[in-house]
Amino acid sequence: DITEGQWNLAARGNQREMSIEHLRGGLIGGRFDMSGGASWSPQVGWKLKAHGRDLKPGQWLGDPQALVQLALSTEGSIGDQGPDARVVLEQLGGRLNGKPLTGDGRLSYSPQRIAIDRLQVKNADASVVADGVIGEQSNLSWSLQVPNVGKLLADAAGKINSEGRVTGPRSAPRIAGRAQVDGLALPALRVDHLDASIDLDMQDRRRSDIDVDAQTLLFGGNRVDKVQLQFDGFIRQHRIVLNADHPQANLALAAEGAYQRQWRGRLSRLELDSKLLGPWRLRQPVPLTLSAQQASADRMCLVRERAHLCAEGAWTASGETNGSFDLAQLPLDWLQELFPEQVKGATGTLSASGELSQADLLQARVRAALTPGELRLEGAADDVRVPHEGIKLALDARDQGIEAALKTGIDRSRVEVQINLPDYLKVADARQAKIKAKLRVDAPDFDLVPLLVPTVSQIEGSMRGQFSVSGDLEKPWLDGSAQIKAPRVVLDHLGLSLSDSRMDIGVVNNTLTLDGRSFSGGRLRVEGGLLLDGKKGWPLTLSIVGDKFVAINVPNLMVSISPDLKIQRSAEGVVLMGTLTVPAAEILVRDLPAGSRSASPDIVIVSSDGALERDAEDTLPLDTRIRLVLGNEVHLAALGLDGFLRGELSVRGRSGRPLRATGDLRLFDAIFRAYG
Numbered sequence: 001d002i003t004e005g006q007w008n009l010a011a012r013g014n015q016r017e018m019s020i021e022h023l024r025g026g027l028i029g030g031r032f033d034m035s036g037g038a039s040w041s042p043q044v045g046w047k048l049k050a051h052g053r054d055l056k057p058g059q060w061l062g063d064p065q066a067l068v069q070l071a072l073s074t075e076g077s078i079g080d081q082g083p084d085a086r087v088v089l090e091q092l093g094g095r096l097n098g099k100p101l102t103g104d105g106r107l108s109y110s111p112q113r114i115a116i117d118r119l120q121v122k123n124a125d126a127s128v129v130a131d132g133v134i135g136e137q138s139n140l141s142w143s144l145q146v147p148n149v150g151k152l153l154a155d156a157a158g159k160i161n162s163e164g165r166v167t168g169p170r171s172a173p174r175i176a177g178r179a180q181v182d183g184l185a186l187p188a189l190r191v192d193h194l195d196a197s198i199d200l201d202m203q204d205r206r207r208s209d210i211d212v213d214a215q216t217l218l219f220g221g222n223r224v225d226k227v228q229l230q231f232d233g234f235i236r237q238h239r240i241v242l243n244a245d246h247p248q249a250n251l252a253l254a255a256e257g258a259y260q261r262q263w264r265g266r267l268s269r270l271e272l273d274s275k276l277l278g279p280w281r282l283r284q285p286v287p288l289t290l291s292a293q294q295a296s297a298d299r300m301c302l303v304r305e306r307a308h309l310c311a312e313g314a315w316t317a318s319g320e321t322n323g324s325f326d327l328a329q330l331p332l333d334w335l336q337e338l339f340p341e342q343v344k345g346a347t348g349t350l351s352a353s354g355e356l357s358q359a360d361l362l363q364a365r366v367r368a369a370l371t372p373g374e375l376r377l378e379g380a381a382d383d384v385r386v387p388h389e390g391i392k393l394a395l396d397a398r399d400q401g402i403e404a405a406l407k408t409g410i411d412r413s414r415v416e417v418q419i420n421l422p423d424y425l426k427v428a429d430a431r432q433a434k435i436k437a438k439l440r441v442d443a444p445d446f447d448l449v450p451l452l453v454p455t456v457s458q459i460e461g462s463m464r465g466q467f468s469v470s471g472d473l474e475k476p477w478l479d480g481s482a483q484i485k486a487p488r489v490v491l492d493h494l495g496l497s498l499s500d501s502r503m504d505i506g507v508v509n510n511t512l513t514l515d516g517r518s519f520s521g522g523r524l525r526v527e528g529g530l531l532l533d534g535k536k537g538w539p540l541t542l543s544i545v546g547d548k549f550v551a552i553n554v555p556n557l558m559v560s561i562s563p564d565l566k567i568q569r570s571a572e573g574v575v576l577m578g579t580l581t582v583p584a585a586e587i588l589v590r591d592l593p594a595g596s597r598s599a600s601p602d603i604v605i606v607s608s609d610g611a612l613e614r615d616a617e618d619t620l621p622l623d624t625r626i627r628l629v630l631g632n633e634v635h636l637a638a639l640g641l642d643g644f645l646r647g648e649l650s651v652r653g654r655s656g657r658p659l660r661a662t663g664d665l666r667l668f669d670a671i672f673r674a675y676g
Helices: 332-337
Strands: 007-014 015-026 032-040 044-055 066-079 082-094 099-110 111-124 126-134 138-144 158-169 176-188 189-201 208-217 223-234 237-247 249-259 265-272 278-282 288-289 294-304 307-316 321-330 345-347 350-356 364-368 375-376 385-398 402-408 413-421 436-443 458-471 476-491 498-510 511-518 522-531 540-547 549-554 559-571 573-589 622-638 641-654 660-672
Touching: 015 044, 082 111, 126 158, 158 189, 321 332, 332 345, 458 498, 498 549, 511 549, 522 549, 522 559, 522 641, 622 660
Parallel strands: 573 622
Antiparallel strands: 007 015, 015 032, 032 044, 044 066, 066 082, 082 099, 099 111, 111 126, 126 138, 138 158, 158 176, 176 189, 189 208, 208 223, 223 237, 237 249, 249 265, 265 278, 265 288, 278 294, 288 294, 294 307, 307 321, 321 350, 345 375, 350 364, 364 385, 375 385, 385 402, 402 413, 413 436, 436 458, 458 476, 476 498, 498 511, 511 522, 522 540, 540 559, 549 559, 559 573, 622 641, 641 660
């Protein structure tokens, strides 16, 4: 980040060298000054001094007020063997996070040797120190002490301590050290406790040991309760043990092997206890080979009762990969956690197999099948058993494309899906891949709906539809139609019995159209269209028109409505407007409810500074413009008051603001009785 402004260079030189009297200018919010000399013949060399004054590196250090002063010198050359350089940090000063920043030290580098002479940086009570040599005979120590991370970084907390030493030849050093972390909290990472130690002898003259014990790790929305890693033995023969506890599964792994240019050994233990799939164990030890150039695993099988999941594969750095897997006899009821709560059990077994290879092109073949069985659904009296036809899935990747097909059926309903992405593996941007897809749905009855949707008491109806997709993944083009018929729908919780309900769904020119109607004492019709374009905010226009439609009819409350409403959605927000007429209603209030109630989600809370507190999920503003009209037959009987309400209200509101109603409501033919 070179500050905009004037830079000044004063120098003289020739074809062999240059002397710099000064180079001055703006740098990261401060000033920079350099002087010295450089040569490029017979070899590249330099001897320079540099000063930075009032540098402002806050954008990288998380402290906008950071201010740094810097003084350093460097000299060196580049010969046939490589660079030979020395750097002296004469002064590092300033303030960081409101605390003094200091530092100094020396560093020299050559192809055979790196020497650090008491390089140290301190800020507040945190420090990092390094001192020693890495070379033919290394002896380098380090120390990192951060008693309070919150003093260094905003929105952070915790403690970090680490120290250690590197000794021996650079080609095969011995590394010994320890690190401890407590209560570390960063914006994207939390570690309640970590204790790690290492004593690794790459010359293999003594046993090596690595121990890591971590408690409660939170990262990327994931939580790991415990991780334990142990390495014990020699490089030529050792054992590795890993244990990890996650809310969804516990893992225990052990392997024995040897390293000499590559790691060869065997996986002797693998236990996975999954909350979803239960306990799985390794059937027998598996030979493994690992290196930077290749990796391979013989056939590895995890088993639980009669089910097994097996896999094998190989990889090379040149780009060749091959592998296969097979799953057999997995009972469907092991997936109970994934089912809706109304599904109390299921029969059928899941099997799958697949092969994959890649050299120049990816080739893959996957087949999966669920055998026919039954779903046991919770009924009003007894559980209901519903047959299913299982699932058949085929997935192929070949000729630079991907094809997939799925068929399934429950009771007498059928669903078929076909997808073809002919150039998905060829195009550089997957969004440009072409797509051809078909969806067919055939549900001759809705007998399952009351079992899966408790609010629907009874329903008679059917659904048939077929849709196709073409174009590319970025701008898919949809066509097709579906028709839902429901001659009778009973909603006991609303006291309604709907008749002759129907919804026609069509997709033409990438626009989804809706045309629906229903009868409940009167009629209700819904019409509209949705443009299937996310970049334009999924524009929607929907009209709701009705006449004396009974919307609710339960004891103490009956309301019929005659709506003339329109809903419009755009990228800017949603608008609800029109007239809602209530021609008739029966409202009976016998007494006030006892006890307190929590606040309605419609209530807007104003903070002390007058700002409105909004729901974080309310991202699309709603603009309400409704005229509410009460007809001549709105009867109210409440706490001794008996009469008819008539009038109009204008209801206005926007997201984040209180809903306001203005108008005139009056009581007619009213009687009030009170005793006491």
